[in-house]
Structures are given as structure tokens and as C-alpha cells.
Amino acid sequence: MFCPRCGSNQSDDTKFCKSCGGNLAAVRDAVATRDASGKIDWNRTWVAEMFLSGAEQQKRKRQIELEAGITPEIRRQREIKAGVITASCGIGISIFLYVLFEGIILSLNNAGPEKEILSRLWISGVIPFFVGLSLIINGMFVGRSDRRRSNTDSLDRSGALPASDTERFLNPPFSVTDQTTRQLKETDQQR
Numbered sequence: 001m002f003c004p005r006c007g008s009n010q011s012d013d014t015k016f017c018k019s020c021g022g023n024l025a026a027v028r029d030a031v032a033t034r035d036a037s038g039k040i041d042w043n044r045t046w047v048a049e050m051f052l053s054g055a056e057q058q059k060r061k062r063q064i065e066l067e068a069g070i071t072p073e074i075r076r077q078r079e080i081k082a083g084v085i086t087a088s089c090g091i092g093i094s095i096f097l098y099v100l101f102e103g104i105i106l107s108l109n110n111a112g113p114e115k116e117i118l119s120r121l122w123i124s125g126v127i128p129f130f131v132g133l134s135l136i137i138n139g140m141f142v143g144r145s146d147r148r149r150s151n152t153d154s155l156d157r158s159g160a161l162p163a164s165d166t167e168r169f170l171n172p173p174f175s176v177t178d179q180t181t182r183q184l185k186e187t188d189q190q191r
Contacts, residue, residue, distance in 0.1 A: 001028070080139035087132025094125030 001010050005022035015025045049057065065075070101118040108115065 076139050076143055079143060080136055083132045083135030083137075083139060085132070086135060087129050090125050090127065090129030090132055092125070093128060094122050097125055098122035 001012050001014075001024060002008070003010055003017040003020060003022050003024065004027055006017060006020040008017060008019040010017055010024060016022065017024055049060070052060065101121050105115050105118050
């Protein structure tokens with residue numbers, strides 16, 4: 001047997017390579033248990049995702065996000081963060097364009113109709129500002145109700161509770177170990 005690490009020739013019964021110390025027993029096990037047919041499971045490749053419907057793709061995406069620990073609350077926070085960054089960039093672009101084009105206008109001697117055009121180009125920075133503002137509003141108000149609705153839908157279909165939404169459950173009035181003497185006093189007073 002050849003060692004895959006250093007390429008030296010070793011006897012078939014050695015567990016470790018005498019030259020580099022590589023684990024030859026693990027190599028033998030991998031070679032012995034390898035699928036000899038060479039078949040590929042196409043359900044685990046990107047090709048399978050191409051043939052999924054839109055709803056199935058969304059379901060698979062949500063499952064991957066939940067496995068990665070990305071809850072709807074984390075997605076909402078990321079959306080708000082992206083909105084703040086985009087809106088800030090929009091304000092920055094507007095200020096930059098205003099200062100730049102005002103300097104260009106002042107440097108022109110006999111500005112005609114181009115002065116009017118240049119003085120209004122800063123408005124193009126308002127577009128990213130409004131996009132960021134809409135992301136913030138969606139993350140804070142609109143998206144929150146949509147996510148609650150999707151959590152209740154997932155509860156009805158799968159029969160399991162969603163990981164992040166347990167607000168709808170009320171606390172029990174008391175437990176066996178929680179303030180038992182207070183509970184006993186209340187029952188004595190009721191008698």
C-alpha cells in the first residue's frame with residue numbers, strides 16, 4: 001500500500017506510515033467503504049434546486065436559514081440595518097452631489113440652461129434614501145406582521161412550534177416549585 005501523504009510504500013498490515021505517521025487504517029476503511037457505483041445523488045446538488053417551484057425554494061431557503069440559526073427576528077434586524085446603511089448612503093450622495101455641482105456652477109462664467117440642470121442633480125441621491133427608508137419601515141412595521149402570520153402558518157402545517165415565536169403562550173398561574181407558600185395562603189383564604 002502507498003501512503004497518500006508521503007507516497008512511500010508500506011506493508012498492507014501497518015496502521016500508520018513509518019515515514020510520515022499518516023493514518024493508513026483510515027485510508028483502508030475509506031477505500032473499503034467507498035461507493036463503487038459512482039452514482040451521484042442529484043437531489044443534493046444545485047440541479048435539483050433548478051427544478052423546484054417557487055414555494056419549495058422558499059421553504060428550502062427558510063430551512064437552511066433556521067439550521068444556520070437565522071431566525072425571523074435576525075432577518076428583521078438585518079433588514080433594518082440595511083435600510084439605515086442605504087438611507088445614510090443616499091443622504092451622503094445627495095450632499096456630495098450638491099457640493100460638487102454648486103462648485104462647478106460657481107466656476108462657470110456664463111452659465112445658461114446647464115446651470116439649472118446641474119443645480120438639480122443632487123436629487124438623484126434621494127432615491128437611495130427612500131429605498132433605505134422603505135427598508136426601515138418594512139423591517140419595523142410591515143415585515144413584523146408578515147413574519148408573525150408566517151409563523152402561525154408554519155405551526156398549523158407542520159404541527160411543531162416555530163423556534164422564535166412563543167409570545168402567544170401565557171405563563172401558567174404557578175408551578176410546583178414557584179412560590180408554593182403564597183399559593184397555599186391563597187387557598188386557605190378562599191376556604
